[in-house]
Amino acid sequence: MRSRFFAPFFWTQALGAFNDNVFKNVLLLLVTFVAVPRLGWDAGLINNLAAALFIFPYLLFSAWGGQLADYRDKRQLIIALKWLELGTMTCAALAIWLDAYAVLLGLLFMMGTQSALFGPVKYAILPQHVQRTELVQANAWVEMGTFLAILLGTLGAGILMALGGSHTRLLIGMTLVVVSLCGLGAALLVPPAPAHFRGQLKWQPLRGSWQVLSSAWRAPRIFRALIGISMFWFLGACYLTQLPLWTSHVVHGQAGAVTMLLAAFAVGVGLGSLICARLSAGRLEVGLVPIGAFVLALAGFDFAVHPALGTGINTLAELVGMPRFWWMLLDLILIGIGGGLYIIPLYTLVQIRSSDEHRARMIAANNILNALFMVLSAAFGAVMIGILEVSLHTFFASLAGISLLTALVCTGLQARPMMRISIFVLVNMWYRLRIRGIENIPDEGAAIVVCNHVSFMDALVMGGASPRPLRFLMDKPIYESPWLNWFFRMAGAIPVASERRDPKGMRRALDLVSKALQNGEVVMLFPEGRLTRNGHMNEFRRGIDLILKRDPVPVVPAALSGLWGSWSSRYGGMPFKGMPRRFRAKVCLSFGAPMASETTTRESLQASVAALKTSIDGYANNKPFRAPEESLEHGDLSRQEQG
Structure with a gap:
């Protein structure tokens, strides 16, 4: 709301929505309680006519408004539409003063036209002025501002009409014109938003x-x-x-x-x-x-x-x-x-x-x-x-x-996205989760995310935090659990059987991973292959090298800290024994910069994950984060893990 790329536009559209609803509701109240008794109009017919006059421009002019917004600078278009609003509201103020109710109905059509032309530019300008990571928040503020403006405009119309007296009509007209001027002033502060098309428009x-x-x-x-x-x-x-x-x-x-x-x-x-x-x-x-x-x-x-x-x-x-x-x-x-x-x-x-x-x-x-x-x-x-x-x-x-x-x-x-956001909410209720570097996961295309393995909650924390659905590998006996198999299938888990139990199981799992990557999905791996028993990282296994050899895709290193000692870890023996411990514990998840597959080995990946882990280990102890590069100055890999 302090950004010059958003705040002027926010106030432009909010003031416009407020003014529209003041005018529309004042008109309905005037027609219902003044024009109908005085002129003998049919109230039901006039109210339905007013609704039609407001809706019809959306059917007629929305498409042309979309073309205008694609072919013209959106800032200039917004300013032109605010001038149209000012002219419409000035005429409305005069019509209210002169009791010209038929003219007011015509101006309602003009107001609907202005709104129909403003609608396409309203949402099309946002991606040009805010970053993608801010788009959801920008839409939330616009939607909240719109509904509150509708509410305040409805209340304002009722208050203005309830004042009574000889100056009521003058006050209504002044309100419409002054709010339009404020909206025009805000529109003049909107930054340019160039068009993506050049050419001539056809009506x-x-x-x-x-x-x-x-x-x-x-x-x-x-x-x-x-x-x-x-x-x-x-x-x-x-x-x-x-x-x-x-x-x-x-x-x-x-x-x-x-x-x-x-x-x-x-x-x-x-x-x-x-x-x-x-x-x-x-x-x-x-x-x-x-x-x-x-x-x-x-x-x-x-x-x-x-x-x-x-x-x-x-x-x-x-x-x-x-x-x-x-x-x-x-x-x-x-x-x-x-x-x-x-x-x-x-x-x-x-x-x-x-x-x-x-x-x-x-x-x-x-x-x-x-x-x-x-x-x-x-x-x-x-x-x-x-x-x-x-x-x-x-x-x-x-x-x-x-x-x-x-x-x-x-x-x-949207079953998987719904499940993922539900898990994310539950994880945030159970832990005080802090996430860093989420932008390092590519928006599109195949990628592999590798992370240290601390507890049975790791996959849920990772899957909930990722902006994209993650396919993750898991032990086949757990995958085939009669109580949870439906959940793992919905989540897109890939079962892996040990070579001792099923010699061909690893090959089948690698085939499924390769198919997922070729489909442009993100696959999550715990290259250690098992939970840590002492809080330190185990050596990465050769599976990651085999996967990258078959499908050379970017690899995003990640690290989890704060889950060691939790109920779902092997701290103190077997997990899930006794009562849950450390409710609302501090947990940090950090994603590093993507690594090119051509120069990536399991040793370099393990070093990167260890460096990330060292940089976030202090969060659980209320210490400030350290940059991952700092941890590389402390010597060998074992010392980084102990950090």
Whole structure:
């Protein structure tokens, strides 16, 4: 938030979202409570017309907005769109002053157009201004800022309308114009973001929409992410649309209760976004997507079974004194947290997997799908509640069922990443884990990670910490355990039998390792072949030389410190004897720079791992880290191990 490459853009989009919602909600309140009684308009027709005027530009202009963002400097485009916002809000202020309600409906269409054009550049600019390791955190802040701006804009509109008096319209107009000016000022501070294309744009709204959707369809992984994002907006629109009805029929509250329920949902999404950034630690964690969907489903089912809070009208003071109302708020916060965990990795995946030349158009395809799913959400609510006349409890239970189905589908698609992030969370709960050099694991392509072997938890710590799924070798009898075999197969473990027990077992394991490396996967090895019995490293075996001879790939040395003496180590004899020891012990995992396979031997690898281990051994004793190079000055290998 202190970076000039992020903060100006953050405030630009947050102020824009705030202004949009102030204007939209002021317009709905003016139409409902002023225009309808005065002009005799049909309230239901006008409200549906307003919703259509806001959504239709997303279907019409999103594709063109994506092309603009790919063909033009994104900073210049943002500034132009903020000028358009300022002009729209200035006209809106005049229309509010003159009671020109038909003009306000037309300006709602203009505001939707500005938002539709801003959407593609909003997410396409981030990969150009922040590092890849900061992208998840940047998306989390943007999503949190957007939802809080929506909440504050909704509250601000209600407060402005509640003031009454002769100066209310002037105050509303000034608010719209001043916020637009602040947004324009922030946009002027956004650094340049050059275009990746040069050429002439063609105005083909319908054909352009079809083209960007076709481009997304040809990238299956990105298209699945876009469908997942749109499913979130479908569920979110259903919740937000029906919460006022829930407040009236179940909570038996008034406008203040609606505001509290909406605030709980918005705060939950913000918290979920920040939790996602914290758990991701700068990495793309698609395993959080099914976890977030499960949280959505479980909290949604619990929300749906809440009984009515009495029969009469409850004041806000009375509701605050009811535990059941606070339980509802907690459920909505959890639903929002699940949504934040679910949607941030999907946005990040679209940004990372899209090429620089087509990223904005992928975001445009996302906006088109979002608009379609939001229209579908309105139709779903109309059919369920209006035609089938199901109860609100059944309606919200159906939303939880859709969330559960989404979670199951995501689990099937992302089983290993979900398992890995779950392990990472559990390991961090059990240990105070510190990780260094995680960027040394290549983002793509085959690689081997080698590490010292201290305890039975080593593979879990390594697998949870790695930004990529690791294939690891393990003893065949343990792999074939009837209780854990399903887990090891899901994790992609490679069983290894001793040559004495199975002379051909080692060759089969080497074949599986070679196949994994040829598929571009990362394989983790413990070259010692067995757990340490005294806390010092054993000699590396010849298996690593055989693997590198067959498949010359980069090798990343790694070292673990702090697990010797734990319940899962051989400290004091056999592991897992007695009660677990050293809960929340300090554990450090360090990755070194990749080593070229042509010049790497098991001796040089052992020296590198030993140097890394020496540099981090002081962490458990609250000593500062030493650089690995320093440990090489202390003499031979045995002295480094004893450090």
